[in-house]
Amino acid sequence: MANRENAFIEITTDVLLKAYACGIFPMAESADDPALYWIEPDMRGIIPLEGFHVPARLARTVRSTPWTVHVDRDFDAVIEGCAEPKQDRSRTWINARIRRIYRALFERGHCHTVEVYDGNELVGGLYGVSLGRAFFGESMFHRARDASKIALVHLVARLRAGGYRLLDTQYVTDHLRTFGAVEVPKRRYHRMLEEALTGEADFAAQPINQSLSGENVLSTIRVND
Numbered sequence: 001m002a003n004r005e006n007a008f009i010e011i012t013t014d015v016l017l018k019a020y021a022c023g024i025f026p027m028a029e030s031a032d033d034p035a036l037y038w039i040e041p042d043m044r045g046i047i048p049l050e051g052f053h054v055p056a057r058l059a060r061t062v063r064s065t066p067w068t069v070h071v072d073r074d075f076d077a078v079i080e081g082c083a084e085p086k087q088d089r090s091r092t093w094i095n096a097r098i099r100r101i102y103r104a105l106f107e108r109g110h111c112h113t114v115e116v117y118d119g120n121e122l123v124g125g126l127y128g129v130s131l132g133r134a135f136f137g138e139s140m141f142h143r144a145r146d147a148s149k150i151a152l153v154h155l156v157a158r159l160r161a162g163g164y165r166l167l168d169t170q171y172v173t174d175h176l177r178t179f180g181a182v183e184v185p186k187r188r189y190h191r192m193l194e195e196a197l198t199g200e201a202d203f204a205a206q207p208i209n210q211s212l213s214g215e216n217v218l219s220t221i222r223v224n225d
Contacts, residue, residue: 011097013101013105013108013110016105016129017110017131020131020134020136021132023040023186023193024038024039024040025038025039026098027039027093028094028097034097041170042185043183043184043185044168044185044189045168045169045170045172045181045182045183046167046192047179048180048182049164049166049167051180052179052180052221053180054153054179054218054221055178058146058149058150061149062150062214062218063218064214065146065150065214066118067118067150068116068211069115069117069212069217070117071154071203072106072208073113074113074115075103075106075111075127076103077125078115078127078141079103079139081122081141081143082094082125082127082138082140083099102127105129110130111129111130112127112129112130112203113127114126114127114152114158115151116142116150118144122143123143123144123147124140124141124142124143124150125141125147126141126148126151127140128155131197132197132198132199133164133196133198134164134167134193134196134201135155135159135166135168135203136168137155138170153217153218153221154212154217155167157206157216157218157221158205158206159203161206162204163202163205164196165195165196165201166192166196168193
């Protein structure tokens with residue numbers, strides 16, 4: 001379900017957070033379209049944090065990669081990477097208003113990034129919104145093989161360490177299914193969301209200013225497996 005919001009009405013960070021708390025999120029038709037749509041899918045994609053699956057090959061890569069992973073270091077670079085055209089997508093839905101709104105949310109501490117670096121080069125990452133004990137994944141990108149997957153593994157470890165209860169992916173793709181993503185009906189999703197919005201999680205439960213080793217991250221994910 002989509003409801004087009006007037007292109008000339010500004011969305012504040014408070015409005016955006018209230019929308020997420022109601023299970024709604026904004027998207028644009030394209031980068032050139034200033035209008036936004038409020039989206040509420042009938043089937044919602046989630047990754048159960050306790051059932052997150054790391055394929056064996058990826059686990060070896062996470063453990064052995066020389067890349068470093070940081071959080072909240074360069075929001076603008078991450079959203080720029082997410083907005084880049086892909087092989088299967090010549091246009092992006094991330095328009096100027098999306099960039100501005102989520103940048104403001106980032107400055108308030110409700111939007112976070114996970115960034116993968118090869119030396120000083122950003123090769124992949126993701127960003128999303130944190131509210132209560134829920135994390136709403138917005139977009140991810142990679143410029144090198146497995147970079148976005150590594151970012152997702154690090155994100156899940158951080159969410160589990162911080163006491164999060166819900167990882168919302170909006171939709172489910174074949175790529176996300178390999179990690180255990182599933183679709184749930186809207187009514188069930190709202191019950192999960194209501195529970196996750198009770199209490200506060202801590203995105204900084206793992207260190208913010210240092211890169212964690214792959215072994216550390218994998219042990220966090222498997223602590224309750």
